Amino acid sequence: MKDKYTVSPAPHLHDRTSIPNVMWNVVIALLPALAFAVYYWGWRSLWLTLIGVVAAVATEALIQYLRKVPVTVYDGSAVLTGMLLTYNISADSPWWLPIMGSVFAIAIGKQAFGGLGNNPVNPALLGRAFLLASWPSLMTGNCWIRTLPHKLSESSINGISNLSLIHANLQGVSAKAYDLVTSATPLKVAQTLRDSSFVNTITTDPATNLDISGKMFKSLFDMGTLRSLFWGNVGGCIGEVSVFALLLGAIYLLWKNIIEWRIPLFYIGTVFVLTFLFGGIEGAGPSILLPFFHIFSGGLMLGAFFMATDYTTSPLTKNGRIVFAIGCGVLTVVIRLVGGYPEGVSYSILFMNVMTPLIDKLTMPKAFGRVKK
Amino acid sequence: MRLKTFPGGVHPHDHKFYSASVPIEIQPLPARVIIPLSQHIGAPSAPIVKVGDEVLAGQKIAEAGGFVSIPQHASISGKVTKIDTFPHPSGIMATAIEITGDGKDTWVELVDDPNFLDLPTQEIKDRIAAAGICGMGGAGFPTSVKLSPPADKPIDTVILNGVECEPYLTSDHRLMLEHSEPIIHGLKILLKVLNARQGMIGIEANKPDAIALMKKLLASESNLSVVPLKLQYPQGAEKQLIYAATRRKVPAGGLPMAVGVVVQNVGTAFAIYEAVRYRKPLVERVIAVTGSVVAQPKNLKARIGTPFSELVAFCGGTSGEVGKIISGGPMMGFALPNLDAPVAKGSSGLVLLNVKEASSIAERNCLRCARCVDICPMNLLPSLIAQAVKGKDLDLALKCGLEDCMKCGSCAYVCPAHISLVQWIDTGKIRHAENLRAKK
Amino acid sequence: MSFMKELTKGLIKENPTFVIVLGMCPTLATSTSVNNAIGMGMAATFVLVCSNIMISLIKNVTPDKIRIPVYVVVIAAFVSIVDMMMAAYVPDLHKSLGLFIPLIVVNCIILGRAEAYANKNNVLNSLADGIGMGAGFTLALTVVATFREILGNGTWAGLRIMPQTYDPMLMALLAPGAFITLGTLMATINLLKEKK
Amino acid sequence: MKFYLKLGLILLAFCIVATALLAYVNSITKPKIAAIKIKEAELAREELIPNSAFEEVTVKTGKDSIVYYVARDKATKELKGYTFTAAKIGYSSNVKTMAAMDKDFRILGIKVVEQAETPGLGANCTDSTFTKKFRGLTPDQLMVDKDGGKIQSMTGATITTRAVTNSLREQIALVKKDVEAKLAALPAQEVTP
Amino acid sequence: MTLNMILVTLTASLTSQISVPVIILGAMGLVFGLILAFAAKVFAVQIDPRVEQIIGALPGANCGACGKAGCAGYADSIVHSGVEVNLCAPGGAAAASAIARIMGKESGSVTKKVAVIHCSSGGHNNTTWKYAYQGIESCVSAVNIAGGPNACSYGCIGYNDCQKACPFDAISIDANGMRCIDLEKCTGCGSCVRACPRKLIDLVPLNRNVYIKCSSQDKGPLAKQVCGSTLPCIGCGICSRKCPVQAITITNNLAAIDYAKCINCGLCATACPTGAILDLLCGTRKKAQMIDELCIGCTICAKNCPVEAISGEVKKVHKIDAEKCIGCGVCIEKCPKQAIKTAD
């Protein structure tokens, strides 16, 4: 017999979950997207991811060591931050970009507030916002596409797969404009088409103007494009392009009960509804395929399943999570349709992170059997 | 058919296999018993014997110490040897009466009223009160008090709690299988006393044999029914059980009678039956002695006051290194420093865990993963309450539901950061009580 | 001796930016470059010294009820003077400091010192306090600006510090960079204090 | 009563003194500031079309009016071109550009005189590397390459580039219209005004 | 004349440039002054004079550093909600003490009390454990689980709730894990007293230096068995008998000192068989020394000496036995002729 028994408060049983278990499972769920990235952009995307992860882990370990608190990098949360940060930059970025982002994300975004669980906003997204504000030309330039062609056939570039068909029908479309359309992410194209000054440069006849932009716009959301978007045959950041790979991971997480359905469902649902209602342009009316274009493109899948669901920075309350997700959806659509950036996922999540404490406050649940006064 | 249940809750492995199929055995008479004066909610009982007094089994040795209190009875015959502080099954030290047995087990006189159901209501209530019955499902609320609801709160439903949602425990299960008739009689007595129109027995789906048996026995009773319930902890908690069985929500801070319901444990029903029919005081109960390091896990009918060490000895001792001793179930029970404490009226189980099961992981920062929020059967914000208590912001803790927590432990069970949520909440409750006292 | 103490306390011990944390707006807005920082610092110091002297002179003739309006008028007068003078003599600096010159009026440091110090002390000490606080403010601004300019532009006071290949971290020059730089500096100062 | 007056008068006194002081400083600095403004503008014009005398032309166009300067050689009084300022909202500020063109409305040079764009991005528009690109362009070439024109946009700052380019093009159009209208109105022998 | 001309033109231009603004701003000043004066009269409200005083003592920067709404808000909170006086960063220590003066007028005369922990165990290696506790490291929380992890159910649990509660950092933890109260820093605020779930802490006048370092009400043998530090009070009553001023009483097996009576002699500490009494002055007390010239032999000292260290005949110079003298100073206090001093 032992000389002293353990005495501890109830409950004396525990579920098998633990922080490392949760985090490493999310890492696993993110791997398919990495595989697709390597397939489309080559090994560089893997190297960049590794660099980002190592930088994040090293920063976390160093700060914890200096603060003389237990070093907990094995729990995988820093790995996740590094990974998600790198997923949000282009495969063509210089090697130091993920390092800068990861260091900032971990040091300022997470450890400054005491580490895991205390950070007010999503560290990876903060890192991305930092990179975007610091090196906008690296984050928004045309580098997104350069690495693509060696894998993709000319006609499917950027998912504007049958644009060439339309092209044949368009009288007076300058080669210049065509180039533009084929050298950016789908969302960038959508933004450009929405910008009237672009169309004006193609032809001076207002009637054909509408026709051309409408036709080009429509090609964004025909089945061919959607198929490319689904598989990831488009330009974009390392981890965001393949809806298929991300959904695989998302299903895994939902099955493992690691993420909860409210945030992804309401986020994607909001984007779906709003883009259906407001996503069109003059000359290309509403279509049920248009919202699919929006939910398949950009970082929405990555954001909705992997970043908006980040425990620490999303509301605790169930209703709060719904408010949060709808907020993310509305902002994403606002930024995509009328904002300065073609894509709004990261900023909308970041913004809603900031609102999270207020949302929690306003959606405090009432206890079982308690009536609201 | 979809089984009934309540919102929230968790699904721990039930570990009932250790003792679920072991029939109840009689624990040998102990050489001495320790009868705590506080085995129930309310004022402690007041001793009416002195050291040196000879007592018979079933003899009253302490009186109810107030309206919400119960009398205590000697569970063996012998001599009062000490009235002092003794270990209590909740882990603390508390006043108790020690009786050293004479080995003869001489009883006070018992009666037999086969027509007990025809007794006048008041007589039934008196017998229950005199028998010193308190709830045997855990909370230990004096049963006679529960049975005297104010006139403006008519009771229409009595629910027998045969849920036994705590993992490991099997005493109620065995009782339902082996003493089903008396339990049903107990339920009928309850219906009569409370003038209720329907009776239910709530049983979780992991006890199909008990469900089948009870169903069979109740087939002819139009106003009695069995409610099979989905396996979900804490199904046995009063408010959750009421909701699952009747869809009624007991108001926060309120009692079941506010929605016309009284809940009693099946063991309590059994004790009521014995008290009313035979005037037999509550001096023994069934307790499950189980866990990975008990050599032969058993369900024992033991006298109140029997030291736990004797139960373990009767189960063949231990079969490995004991890490933790739990009085009650593992979700809400108390860890004990040793086996000196005695069986009390509310002791439903004694669980011995091995060293590995007893070890716990250090607490980390809350991740805000909201698992605890999602499963809290009371719909509270456990993580925030804990943080608020930690950060000394009791107002916030209260706003998040400090007072509504029933300490079921579900939140701490799921927390991936291994935060002792219940203990924090408990600490908050203590501080809050202190504050209230200070204000007065 | 007291004069010296009054003079130096603003530099470190009671630094208006890092320790008292007042006058944050100009600190953040004008610390994009060391030149701006020094310009702003000098302008604020001038106002601080003048208003401190003036207020310690008039402290006995101002009834309590209109104390704030009177002080504000005094300060505003000096600020407007600086504003016009700078527009006339250093137009470039004036342009880049923009809105923040008139806002020196409400720079919490100035009214703060007026109320907290000049209001209660004699002219000489108020002068010392003004100079000290002004110097402290300028120093703090310069420190912040040093980090921001080097990181965000690769230069210090216009001189190239970082190699040509350095791709500047633009955020340092933007609003978030201002906050984060100052926040990090404050945390560092706290750390150093803890160590001691 | 005395109490009211006392407070009022004290505040009055301070206001008077302060105002008087300011008025005095203003009287000194005002001309200086004005002079600096004019000088700056002149210097800028001079830089764009050297050795010229400038003549201000104000044209009413509806509610607003445009101002441009006609430049003539100081010595020969020969028409050298026009200067004007154009402005448009860029990324985060109003971008004001001063430009000069020759008498055929080709750009001689431009100078961004006022902007508060992002340092390192839009703010690069003041660089000569950027402004040089405009030299010699005709109004219809004044368009960002992405829109089909000749101006290659600054990295990460298309919006600023557009603001500069488009403001110039639009302003040139206005100036051109006015100049041509004036020319048309003039008798033939005064083709060179 | 020319001078006059210049002057005239100058003044003319100056007046036109200066008089207009002066008149306008002057008028504004006058109007605002009048309005404010008027408002001050009409809307005058009586407020607690201490608030005004504190506002006066504060720097008036209205910086909000205190977390309150400006200096007036802070002053109000001090007076009406009992907020601490040392939150003003710009004002620093000077302001804090000034406010303390304003606020503390009534309590100024009270002798300073400091906290004393009446337990000598609770450290890493002087506590007997009942079980291996796993849970929140807080005394209140731990005491709630099976009665607390330490064997003595009266003793210190050692999770430092008192230290965490002290707003002045007066409690530190030594290498042994014991809590040490810094008598300089302790303000006697009593936060620790309220925090300790075992009620081990008590406020004692600063000038009393002998403490019972135990709170156990267990009977002697049990107390000895469970006490990890082997310094328990066993309620034997020896101290109470030894005390020259009857300051010690035993209740529930526990000695307690009445500090109104205690004279700091430290006799009890030397007498205690278990060492449960801590005498801070032990070893530092200076022995008494007779100034022979002044002694008139009144015998008062001898009668009062608790250890019978003084002997002598009436009207003869008395002698102090340095061996026996414990330096309690009773004789010094009692001697009508100031004939006894502390040895140097």
Added chain:
Amino acid sequence: MGVLGQIFVMAIGAIFIQNFVLARFLGLCPYLGVSKRLDSAFGMGMAVIFVMTMASAITFLIYKYLLVRFDIVYLSTLAFILTIAALVQFVEMVILKNAPALYKALGVYLPLITTNCAVLGVAILNITPLADGSSYNFLFATLNGFLSGVGFTFVMLAMAGIRERLALVDMPKSMHGFASGMILAGIMALAFYGFMGLKI
């Protein structure tokens, strides 16, 4: 675009795009100082909205009908701050006397506002020509004051929410107080960048 549309655009601009605190660096001292708790942040916010609206209206009138008319715009700073100081003090006295409950909730924040550069800032910005060369009329100046105050309050509340949350967790000691406040402000400013370039 109708007047309502213009107001909407102004509101979005003042709250999200050109937020006083996060983009214009105005009103930082109270933003950092009074954002530790939600209730005080709310009180301060309401007080700022009130004063900014009043001050915008009055200073605009003074500017238009006194300073411009008599060609003494160089006195704007002096005249504005005098007005604001007197206004704040006056309002404070009135509220204290007539609505003590309101004073408790809001009045105590008033003195803080004299030194809040956001108020003078909005007064000066109101008379500064806009990017497109036009300038505000009286209605829009007042509205601008109001909406800027709303923007200020909005970020104050968000900040206070975060700080209340952080007050419960253990941050590194060196980050306590202003350091974390500052970094949080930076993070919020970054988060608000998403609204940059909104075309509405």
